[in-house]
Amino acid sequence: MPNGPDHSPLHISLNPSGTERADAARNRRLLLAAAKNLIDHHGAAAVTMEAVAREAGVGKGTVFRRFGSRTGLMLALLDHSESEIQQAYLSGPEPLGPGAPPLDRLLAYGRARLKLTSDHLDVLLEAGAGAEDFMSHPVARTSTQHVQILLRQLGFDDSLDFLALTVQAPMSASSVRYLLVDVGLDLDTITRQWQEMVTALVTGHHRD
Numbered sequence: 001m002p003n004g005p006d007h008s009p010l011h012i013s014l015n016p017s018g019t020e021r022a023d024a025a026r027n028r029r030l031l032l033a034a035a036k037n038l039i040d041h042h043g044a045a046a047v048t049m050e051a052v053a054r055e056a057g058v059g060k061g062t063v064f065r066r067f068g069s070r071t072g073l074m075l076a077l078l079d080h081s082e083s084e085i086q087q088a089y090l091s092g093p094e095p096l097g098p099g100a101p102p103l104d105r106l107l108a109y110g111r112a113r114l115k116l117t118s119d120h121l122d123v124l125l126e127a128g129a130g131a132e133d134f135m136s137h138p139v140a141r142t143s144t145q146h147v148q149i150l151l152r153q154l155g156f157d158d159s160l161d162f163l164a165l166t167v168q169a170p171m172s173a174s175s176v177r178y179l180l181v182d183v184g185l186d187l188d189t190i191t192r193q194w195q196e197m198v199t200a201l202v203t204g205h206h207r208d
Contacts, residue, residue, distance in 0.1 A: 024066075028076075030056050031063055035077050039119045047074065074123040081120065082139060085112050089146060102153035103202055106167075107195050109146065113171045114194065118180070118187045124173035143168060154202055167201075170194050 034055035038046045049070055053060040067073040089109055094100035096108040117124060147164045156163055169175055170190065179185045185193075 027058070027062065028066060031058070031066060031073070032077055032080050035073060036081070039077075044074075044119055044122065047077075049073065071123070074120065078120045078123050081116050085116055086142065088112065102150045103199070106147070106150045106154070106198060109150070110167075110171065110194050110198065111191055113143070113168075114176065114187065114191050117171055117173055117176045121173055121177055121180070125177065154205070156205060167198060170197075 031052055034052050035047050038051055038055055047070070049063045049067075050060055052073065053063045056063075063073065067076055088096045089105070089112075091097060095104040096112060097105075100108070144164050147167055148160045151160055151163055151167070170179070171194070176190065179190050180187070
């Protein structure tokens with residue numbers, strides 16, 4: 001089994017040539033860090049072009065020139081966040097990264113994935129992450145392969161396609177939206193209930 005899945009970003013690069021001047025790359029990182037800080041402390045609704053400019057200490061025009069619109073900014077942030085979570089579970093510190101017991105890694109992955117989905121929910125839904133064919137998208141396939149690796153390490157041998165889908169279903173954009181908006185749960189409750197479900201699944205399998 002390979003050490004980790006092949007990665008593909010959710011969105012095409014905003015820099016198609018593959019090259020970027022050092023100062024432009026630095027500004028991009030600065031603006032994305034400012035946007036992420038706003039999400040972490042105030043929620044996604046707080047991410048406006050003006051707020052990001054103020055947080056980063058630059059003019060609003062700089063943000064517009066770099067990303068074009070709030071949607072462009074959020075897509076770039078989503079792409080950046082996706083790359084971060086992939087690198088974290090491939091080579092980052094425990095428990096998300098290698099070295100921790102597989103159940104700890106799976107629970108850490110679920111926490112990270114649910115937070116990413118919640119942070120970028122509107123953008124994910126607009127980008128088609130709630131569509132029926134999203135499970136065939138490279139990002140979804142990457143996530144599924146990682147979950148299957150951990151499930152196999154936990155002793156599951158059969159029906160990994162079905163089981164991995166079951167484990168990931170509550171993490172999807174459409175599921176998170178339903179649980180947050182229609183059911184009225186908060187992210188902490190969704191995360192706790194997901195962890196309880198996965199822990200019970202693994203514990204029950206080991207008893208059998």
